[in-house]
Amino acid sequence: MSEIARVLVMKLSNGVEWGLHCCVSISQSDGPVSAARLAELHGVPPSYLAKHLQALSRAGIVRSTPGPVGGYAFTRPAAEVSVLQVVQAVDGPEPAFRCTEIRRRGPLALSPERCEKPCAVSRAMATAETAWREALAGISVADLAGRIDQDSSGTAMRDLRSWLAGAP
Amino acid sequence: MSEIARVLVMKLSNGVEWGLHCCVSISQSDGPVSAARLAELHGVPPSYLAKHLQALSRAGIVRSTPGPVGGYAFTRPAAEVSVLQVVQAVDGPEPAFRCTEIRRRGPLALSPERCEKPCAVSRAMATAETAWREALAGISVADLAGRIDQDSSGTAMRDLRSWLAGAP
DNA sequence: GCAATCTCGGATATTCCTTGTCCTGGTTAT
């Protein structure tokens, strides 16, 4: 058995992927899109997808309308919704690296007043996460839709729009 | 109950923090440092810390020597060990975002030959992770040690070295 | 106005991973 470290690196819930694809889909619809319909489109469990859509709703990215013709729709143009906002809405705003304040333990523990400033390790990790966040903040849902359309030579968004319009 | 999304964001195992602090400690010692000693210094469970140190050893960052005066020591200068290498050694090299190829499912599923290129969502997340990785690659363990020393006005590394030297 | 129907929303189980411990075997210095 020559397997190397199998432990997983920092992990992102699959809800992030679902949420982003759903945002792209919603951006192509005129009216609201229901959770059941989005689940069918992407082939994912409806009840679970609903949970992530609710998170988007709580974050104010989409607005939900009840009733027979209800569903989810954007509150603002897709060009003004960044990927970061969607990711943080679904997975929460907490950083990946959580400092345990290891320097305050053990025989060489630092006094509390010496720990006002975060430690160098924590700062290094925070810097990297800021770079990650800025990269995601620079991409909008509209950008994603445009790129997907380019990848498919213009057919993807057309097919998507027609599917969303038909078969209510 | 007016609580907002409490779900956790992408998560990094606490072994990352331990591994980085241990690397800083090892860098300040002349001889090898044993796992039990590192655990005592940082106030963490020895058996569990040993697991992460073994990961560092497998990755070739440190070299372990058995025997009464054994322990862990760097294989190369601390200035040539990046934070990224430590993080990936402990937590694995896999990306945080795992594309499920959602576009190949549902009624508008794309054909396999149209999925050779990763989808736009996956590319966006990969770009952000690259930025994260580059930020971590630009910081070395020696840098960390230097910054910790600055934070403590020069006492931290001195105290650390003397603790490592004494009380074998 | 009223009922039916469809929607969201939160509370609830289940599975999996992370955390943590322990034990056996192998290697080195005294």
Added chain:
DNA sequence: ATAACCAGGACAAGGAATATCCGAGATTGC
């Protein structure tokens, strides 16, 4: 030879992510 250390795996416990269900509320059509 003995003692001290590392390496790796088996194993248990806790918690988070996954997945599902049922109730509350709103809109449509009559």
